[in-house]
């Protein structure tokens with residue numbers, strides 16, 4: 512059988528739904544999602560194999576003005592991802608269009624890059640479930656189309672799945688003859704340890720607010736297979752939650768340890784579902800001051 516593959520980068524501003532879209536396209540959750548901007552910190556691959564064709568999606572951090580070394584490395588990850596693919600998907604939040612002042616500088620920057628690299632791109636107008644009617648999309652379509660000749664424009668809802676099939680149909684022509692780069696049953700390039708750390712970070716992001724969530728990193732200290740007393744498979748996980756200030760540590764732990772306990776329980780339940788076995792999870796909290804500006808720590812947390 513002849514095989515085909517396509518590498519596809521999902522790019523756009525923070526919080527527009529790139530990770531939600533990738534999960535929706537794969538039919539599995541491999542990238543964490545939250546309502547906080549800058550949830551995704553590194554490029555994350557998601558693999559979808561449909562018969563002869565393999566689509567490798569690259570979810571990227573939202574393009575923003577970096578304010579620390581971590582931000583710089585996130586923005587660099589976007590640039591590198593765009594350089595390596597067959598087609599880009601520019602994801603835009605259609606529900607925000609009417610309050611916006613047109614395409615944002617970050618989006619114009621991406622579009623300039625498509626033009627310079629002669630890179631084909633598809634425009635996705637996401638979150639259409641929040642629009643009262645689709646005529647509200649016309650302004651956005653006109654504005655973005657005047658900036659670039661998109662190969663297709665696809666209105667879509669990553670939340671409901673409406674339009675996801677249409678997007679795959681638009682991407683299919685970009686799959687060229689060539690080998691599959693991943694096993695046909697693989698879902699992501701992330702290690703199990705990295706997935707475990709991300710699951711914990713997601714549960715934290717969803718409960719924390721203000722500056723605290725942005726300064727969180729999770730390190731996995733132990734990830735070992737074992738058995739329960741009854742002989743069932745057991746995953747033994749020890750994690751350290753790093754935050755930037757002593758006061759943040761208190762918030763993460765919560766009153767009488769309540770916050771950390773809730774977060775650990777939620778993370779354990781999701782890990783059990785994902786890994787398909789019992790999980791024993793213990794979390795500690797430590798302070799690493801200003802780690803987002805310390806390249807050694809950024810590297811230690813696997814964020815470069």
Ligand SMILES: Nc1nc2c(ncn2[C@@H]2O[C@H](COP(=O)(O)OP(=O)(O)OP(=O)(O)O)[C@@H](O)[C@H]2O)c(=O)[nH]1
Nearest residue numbers: 525526527528529530531549550551573638669670
């Ligand atoms: N109503 C609605 N909400 C959505 C949709 N897609 C994503 N969201 C929400 O938008 C927020 C951001 O979603 P993410 O997938 O984390 O966005 P992202 O673009 O990956 O964000 P960063 O990683 O920070 O760049 C979350 O609260 C999602 O639940 C959608 O189609 N409809």
Ligand SMILES: [Mg+2]
Nearest residue numbers: 529530550551
């Ligand atoms: Mg994301």
